[in-house]
Amino acid sequence: xxxxxxxxxxxxxxxxxxxxxxxxxxxxxxxxxxxxxFDYGEKYVYxxxxxxxxxxxxxRKISELKKENYQLSQAINKLIIENSKLKKVQRENILLRxxxxxxxxxxxxxxLANIIAKNLINENLNYFVIDRGEEDGVKNGxxxxxxxxxxxxxxxxxxxxxxxxxxxxxxxxxxxATIQGNNNTSGLIEGELGLSIKMNYIPQDAKISQDxxxxxxxxxxxxxxxxxxxxxxxxxxxxxxxFKQAIVKPxxxxxxxxxxxxxxx
Amino acid sequence: MQIKSLLFHLTALSIITIIQTAFLSSLSxxxxxxxxxxxxxxxxxxxxxxxxxxxYTGILGMSLDLYSIYSFGIITISLFxxxxxxxxxxxxxxxxxxxxxxIILFSIFTLLNYFFKLxxxxxxxxIGLSDYLIKIKLIYLKSFLYEFLVGVIVxxxxxxxxxxxxxxxxxxxxxx
Numbered sequence: 001x002x003x004x005x006x007x008x009x010x011x012x013x014x015x016x017x018x019x020x021x022x023x024x025x026x027x028x029x030x031x032x033x034x035x036x037x038f039d040y041g042e043k044y045v046y047x048x049x050x051x052x053x054x055x056x057x058x059x060r061k062i063s064e065l066k067k068e069n070y071q072l073s074q075a076i077n078k079l080i081i082e083n084s085k086l087k088k089v090q091r092e093n094i095l096l097r098x099x100x101x102x103x104x105x106x107x108x109x110x111x112l113a114n115i116i117a118k119n120l121i122n123e124n125l126n127y128f129v130i131d132r133g134e135e136d137g138v139k140n141g142x143x144x145x146x147x148x149x150x151x152x153x154x155x156x157x158x159x160x161x162x163x164x165x166x167x168x169x170x171x172x173x174x175x176x177a178t179i180q181g182n183n184n185t186s187g188l189i190e191g192e193l194g195l196s197i198k199m200n201y202i203p204q205d206a207k208i209s210q211d212x213x214x215x216x217x218x219x220x221x222x223x224x225x226x227x228x229x230x231x232x233x234x235x236x237x238x239x240x241x242x243f244k245q246a247i248v249k250p251x252x253x254x255x256x257x258x259x260x261x262x263x264x265x
Numbered sequence: 266m267q268i269k270s271l272l273f274h275l276t277a278l279s280i281i282t283i284i285q286t287a288f289l290s291s292l293s294x295x296x297x298x299x300x301x302x303x304x305x306x307x308x309x310x311x312x313x314x315x316x317x318x319x320x321y322t323g324i325l326g327m328s329l330d331l332y333s334i335y336s337f338g339i340i341t342i343s344l345f346x347x348x349x350x351x352x353x354x355x356x357x358x359x360x361x362x363x364x365x366x367x368i369i370l371f372s373i374f375t376l377l378n379y380f381f382k383l384x385x386x387x388x389x390x391x392i393g394l395s396d397y398l399i400k401i402k403l404i405y406l407k408s409f410l411y412e413f414l415v416g417v418i419v420x421x422x423x424x425x426x427x428x429x430x431x432x433x434x435x436x437x438x439x440x441x
Contacts, residue, residue, distance in 0.1 A: 008319045008352075012345055015323035019338035035331060038279070042287035049291030056293070117332050118290035118297075125397060127334050129286075156397075157334055164334045172397055 032135075032160040039131045039161070042116040047258050054256065092259065098148050108224065110145075110261045111136045116162075126170035126191065128153075130260060133161045137264040143216070143223045145261050146252040151175070151216060151227045152260065163262070167254055168197050168229065176219040177229055179212050179246075186217050189229060189248065197230060202244040208235055214248050222265050278321065281305055282328040298411035300375070302329060304419060306348060307374055310355060311367055312427075322348050334397055336389040343381035347374055364424055371420055375413055 021027045096112070113130035132138050142155040144165045154173055157164040166173040168191055175189040177199060185206040187199040199214060212232045218225025233249040285301045302325045309318035326341030333340055351374050359366045389395040 007316055011316065011319040011323060012349075015327065015341060015345070018323070018327065019341060022337050031331060034328070038283060038286075038328075041279075041283050045283050045287040046291050049288040053292050117286040119334070125334055129332050159331070162331070164332075 028160050035131075035159070035161045039114075039116055043114045043131065046114075046116055046118075050256070050258060057255075096259070108263045109137075109265070110263050111138065112259060112261050113144075113163075115258055115260060125172060126167045127156060127164050128167070128257075130163050130165055130262070131161065132262055133159045133163050135160055136262075138163045138262050139222060139265060141220065141222050142265070143227060143263050145227065145263065146257055148251075149227055150251050151229050152250070152252060152254060152257065154223075155262065165260075167191065168250060169193075169195060169254065175223070175229065176217040177214050178217040178225075179206075179208055179232070180215055181212065184217075186219075187243075187246070189214070197248040197250060199232070199246040199248050200243060202246060204237065204239070204242065204244055206244065208232060208244070208246060210235065214246075222263070224263065274317075278324050278328070281325060285325075285329065286332045294408065295411040295415050298408055299415045299419060300412055302326075302344070303374060303378060304371075304416060304423070306344065307351070307367070307371055307420075308423060308427075310348070310352060311362070311370070315352065318348065318352075319345075335386055336394045339382060339385045339389065343378055343385060346381050347377035350377055364421075367420055367424055368417060371416055372413065375409075375416060379409060 018027065022031070111132050113132040115128050116131050117129040119125055119127050130144070138155055138158050140155055140158055143151050144153045144155060146152045151168065153165045153167045153170070154175060155163050156166045156172065168175065168189060170191040171193060173189075173191045177187055177189045179185045179187070179199075179202075185202060185208060187202040190198050190200055192198055202208060210232055214229045214232060216223050216225055216227040216229060228251065230248040230250045232246045234247040236245040236247070238244075281301055289297050289299055289301065291297075305325070306318050306322050309315075309321055322344045323341060326344045329340045330337045351370055354373065355366075355370060359369060386395065386398060390398050
């Protein structure tokens with residue numbers, strides 16, 4: 001009994017030492033091996049989960065539709081299942097082509113990355129994990145893009161072979177931005193509870209309207225100017241306040257992302 | 266035999282890590298609230314495999330720490346502290362192996378894990394180890410509630426499957 005008790009404390013001490021070794025950097029090679037081993041499986045498991053989620057969301061919507069749309073949706077679902085393999089490959093291909101085209105036009109250095117995990121349980125910070133890290137040249141603050149060069153987030157924490165990225169809708173993601181075609185009115189993009197994106201600190205005298213495009217201002221270290229963030233969907237102005245606010249609608253569905261790219265310095 | 270068991274545990278640990286980090290996290294509420302790690306550890310403790318529960322805690326905790334945005338070690342330490350208390354309660358207070366014991370232990374385990382995790386997140390933020398805090402808002406409490414409810418449902422299934430399998434094994438043994 002005494003030996004058993006001693007044994008469990010021994011286990012705890014071993015893991016406490018391992019945590020200490022992590023902070024001393026001694027575990028980096030081992031962690032890199034572990035994350036690389038998991039990486040391959042996680043990439044596919046994440047895609048399967050994402051697909052199931054999208055199918056579930058689709059089914060929820062179908063139940064809300066009227067009867068006349070039901071048969072049509074069923075047919076679409078059938079087609080989706082029948083062509084799922086082909087579409088998966090096709091979608092990846094289109095994404096990669098779009099990203100390649102975007103980077104060929106501009107002269108950015110970039111790395112393609114797979115999303116391998118999302119925020120862990122009870123960590124509602126709206127972040128995801130990608131399979132590129134320190135070794136690939138990723139740095140804290142690098143912008144993360146979806147197809148066509150649309151900004152979806154910013155790198156928050158870099159490990160040897162992994163990086164954690166805050167989505168634009170995260171409370172902790174802040175991005176200097178300007179509104180296109182409006183004398184470059186600038187402001188700050190901030191996420192709200194993981195649900196929406198707001199552009200704050202817009203001067204009261206700036207004339208802004210719905211559907212204007214918001215782009216990065218280039219004021220941040222690793223983020224070039226002119227990357228598209230989204231479209232203004234609503235302007236909130238209160239004359240008693242110093243600044244205006246605008247709700248920005250992202251141009252991509254964050255829930256459907258599986259492949260992204262990171263602009264590296 | 267030992268290599269076989271080692272391989273079995275390594276496979277189990279890898280599967281649990283991949284399911285928790287890549288699969289469950291990509292689903293929407295309430296499915297992404299399932300804490301498979303907590304359930305595995307609790308079940309190991311419940312079936313009197315205490316030392317294995319501690320080893321699983323360390324390995325699964327550190328694997329999750331790799332993917333967490335917070336400082337490395339927070340998940341592992343929170344799990345260990347919660348497990349020490351749960352272990353004490355199970356072997357000194359709630360000593361019977363009933364279903365309700367399992368539910369009560371799960372409730373305490375979930376609450377303690379949340380409490381320790383939040384405490385360490387705030388501590389690491391104030392001592393400058395981390396730049397991020399969990400802002401306790403309604404949406405966060407909702408996910409906690411879901412974690413508890415989904416956990417109870419899964420425990421119900423696992424407990425009854427385990428119980429019925431054990432019963433069958435005993436019967437099989439007697440007829441032999």
